[in-house]
Amino acid sequence: NAGVMQNPRHLVRRRGQEARLRCSPMKGHSHVYWYRQLPEEGLKFMVYLQKENIIDESGMPKERFSAEFPKEGPSILRIQQVVRGDSAAYFCASSPADSSGNTIYFGEGSWLTVV
Amino acid sequence: GDSVTQMEGPVTLSEEAFLTINCTYTATGYPSLFWYVQYPGEGLQLLLKATKADDKGSNKGFEATYRKETTSFHLEKGSVQVSDSAVYFCALSYGSSNTGKLIFGQGTTLQVKP
Numbered sequence: 001n002a003g004v005m006q007n008p009r010h011l012v013r014r015r016g017q018e019a020r021l022r023c024s025p026m027k028g029h030s031h032v033y034w035y036r037q038l039p040e041e042g043l044k045f046m047v048y049l050q051k052e053n054i055i056d057e058s059g060m061p062k063e064r065f066s067a068e069f070p071k072e073g074p075s076i077l078r079i080q081q082v083v084r085g086d087s088a089a090y091f092c093a094s095s096p097a098d099s100s101g102n103t104i105y106f107g108e109g110s111w112l113t114v115v
Numbered sequence: 116g117d118s119v120t121q122m123e124g125p126v127t128l129s130e131e132a133f134l135t136i137n138c139t140y141t142a143t144g145y146p147s148l149f150w151y152v153q154y155p156g157e158g159l160q161l162l163l164k165a166t167k168a169d170d171k172g173s174n175k176g177f178e179a180t181y182r183k184e185t186t187s188f189h190l191e192k193g194s195v196q197v198s199d200s201a202v203y204f205c206a207l208s209y210g211s212s213n214t215g216k217l218i219f220g221q222g223t224t225l226q227v228k229p
Contacts (some may be wrong), residue, residue, distance in 0.1 A: 033215045042119075042204055042219035043159070056216065080118075091158055095215045104215035106151075108158035 003095050004029075004107035005074075006043055013115045019079040019086070020109045025094030032075040033104060037089040049075060082114045117142045117209045124202075127210035128227050134192040136223045138179075138205035141186065146207040148172075148181050148188040151215065162190075162203070191193045195227045 005024040013019050025032050029049055035043040048056040049069035060067065064082075069075040079086055089111050093104040122137040140148065147166045151159040163172030168183035177192045188205060205220040 006158075031215065041220075044219070045216050048216060076162045099142055103161060103164060104151075104217070105123070105161065106159040108195075 001081075004092055004105055006090075006092050006107035006110050007017050008110060009056030010090075010111045010113070012115060013082050014115055015083055016081050019082050019112055021077040021090050021112070022074040023077070023090075025092075025105065026105055028096055029094035029105075031095045031104075032069050033035050033093040033095075034039040034075075034077050035091045035093065035106075037091060037109075043091060046077075065089070069086070080089060084114070087112055087114045117146070117207060117218050119205050119207055119215065119218050119220040121203075121205050121223050125224040125226050128195055128225070130197055130227055130229050131194045132227075134190070134195045134199075134225065136190040136203055136205075137229070138188045138220060138224070140188065140205075140207050142207055142209065145183075146209055148179070149206040149208070150177070150179055150188070151188050151204045151206060151219075153204065154220070155201075159204065195225070197229050199228045200225055200227045212220055 002039040004026055007022050032049050037043045045059040047060050047067045052071050065082045066078045089109045091106050091109045093106045095104040118141045119171050119211045121137050150162040150163045152162045153159050163174040165172040165181035168181050171180045202222045203222050204222045206217040
């Protein structure tokens with residue numbers, strides 16, 4: 001049973017470009033979460049999605065960031081017009097619909113570097 | 116609001132030493148508590164968890180007990196190995212009962228020397 005799959009693992013973008021990060025949840029999981037880890041910090045919640053629905057986006061920056069989890073295919077975190085401060089590790093996590101004890105499983109992360 | 120505070124790192128120990136990494140939390144209600152471990156260049160792996168007061172989570176020789184009276188969830192291991200070198204994150208769940216919204220501490224780096 002494959003774990004949470006994220007790609008790309010490493011992405012370099014110039015300022016002003018767009019970054020797209022993809023996440024395929026574990027098999028049987030219908031809930032997806034995105035977290036951001038800035039250098040030397042812990043992870044911060046960004047957004048919680050179920051298929052075709054954004055449930056909670058209270059941690060998403062108001063501009064340039066968006067997320068989706070379509071009926072078919074992976075979840076996408078999209079960052080438009082990237083700036084140096086967007087350089088971070090972005091982690092996706094997933095859980096089944098009935099997540100007893102709130103256990104979620106993380107992918108290996110996508111490291112974004114903005115130059 | 117809810118928060119998690121971990122002891123500052125790095126923590127440097129010799130192999131077979133006893134490990135304690137302190138974690139305290141502030142929360143309304145009764146969150147679940149977690150320890151995650153992150154090895155260099157990798158994602159977070161769930162190490163252990165506890166869902167209610169006095170529960171003890173354990174895995175791979177690590178233990179932590181959910182102490183409501185002291186709002187703590189300290190991580191312990193009796194004898195560390197070099198392979199335990201990693202960053203350890205304490206976290207709590209918040210929001211409605213069945214979501215994966217977690218609040219993380221800032222992480223504690225553990226370095227174990229042979």
